[in-house]
Amino acid sequence: MKKKVVVGLSGGVDSSVSAYLLQQQGYEVIGLFMKNWHDDSVTISDECPWLDDSNDAMMVADKLGIPFQTVDLSEEYKERIVDYMFNEYERGRTPNPDVLCNREIKFDVFMKIALNLGADYVATGHYCRKGEIYQNGETVYQLLSGKDNNKDQSYFLCQLTQEQLSKTLFPIGELQKAEVRKIASEQNLVTADKKDSQGLCFIGKVRLPDFLQQKLQPKEGKIIEIEAEKELYASETPNFSNKREELDYMVKKYEYAPSDGKIVGKHQGAHYFTKGQRKGLAVGGTPEPLFVIDTDVVENVIYTGQGKNHPGIYRKGLFIQQDEVHWVRKDLALNTEERLKVQARIRYRQPLQEATLHQTENGMYVIFDDPQASITEGQFVAWYEGEELLGSGVIS
Structure with missing residues (x-):
């Protein structure tokens, strides 16, 4: 009996070639396109052609002669990813939707659908590899980085479990991106020259402030610049009475108050900004660019410092x-x-x-x-x- 694999066909070149390679390896392959979430009011619509993507996925499936269907996961996606993102930004944190999308959608909701279709495995077009070792009579699965150092996506899969890995295949993990494009080209797949998708996992390019403004109201606040020479950066390292004290000291954030610096501008909401951010501050006239070094969503203040070597970073x-x-x-x-x-x-x-x-x-x-x-x-x-x-x- 041929083993059955459901491939998450996204309409991109990586998943297209994954499906082709699995077919070559003798698997029974089924293509499934996930419609995750779409809101025209916040996406830069031309840049988020989920319809085009699903058509491309369908054409690839047709070319390979494999069954194809679309599954609508928008409800689960909104609940598990979109709502989580709003909640995190509101708390002044910066979530990573791609890691969550893999944990909550692709390798959970999607995987369950695939297994219900009788699949033995789920496959994706991620640039990473799976290893297996045997210990005490059991198989232990390894998540290994992709061979293409420039494209390695293991980080995005960092929340996977042994159970999920046991049912997953990564067909292009051993390949370089250029080799993947070459295979797609040789097989006349419609996605061969398609640009890699940018932006949020399955949402496409989003104007993040527009996206967040649906739930988080704009609220004017101060942008404060903290000088690099500030005495709070120059404190002596204390003597520690135990290891825990030393660890706490090393992970401690700098605490800022508006009186520590000078007002250099205004913003429309501290929760729209993240640490290390440089764009979008709209403050000019400083010798070096300003970077966000901290945000305070309670007081609605953004703290900034000049230059990428500022100690607050x-x-x-x-x-x-x-x-x-x-x-x-x-x-x-x-x-x-x-x-x-x-x-x-x-x-x-x-x-x-x-x-x-x-x-x-x-x-x-x-x-x-x-x-x-x-x-x-x-x-x-x-x-x-x-x-x-x-x-x-x-x-x-």
């Missing part, structure tokens, strides 16, 4: 609440008071950074060898050992 570590710590490799999870040397990243495409995990009863500290720019609450940190992504967590 950098921190040595971060903390993850215990219920937000996630191990892809559960067998490697740390016990309280254990430590582990890893490489970690706090955003997609960031080169891996040397770091140490410190597990406590309340959660996990991730301390970097070098201070990191714009550690942002609500984003995900993922940690690796070489090519393997071991786990992740939400920055608190």
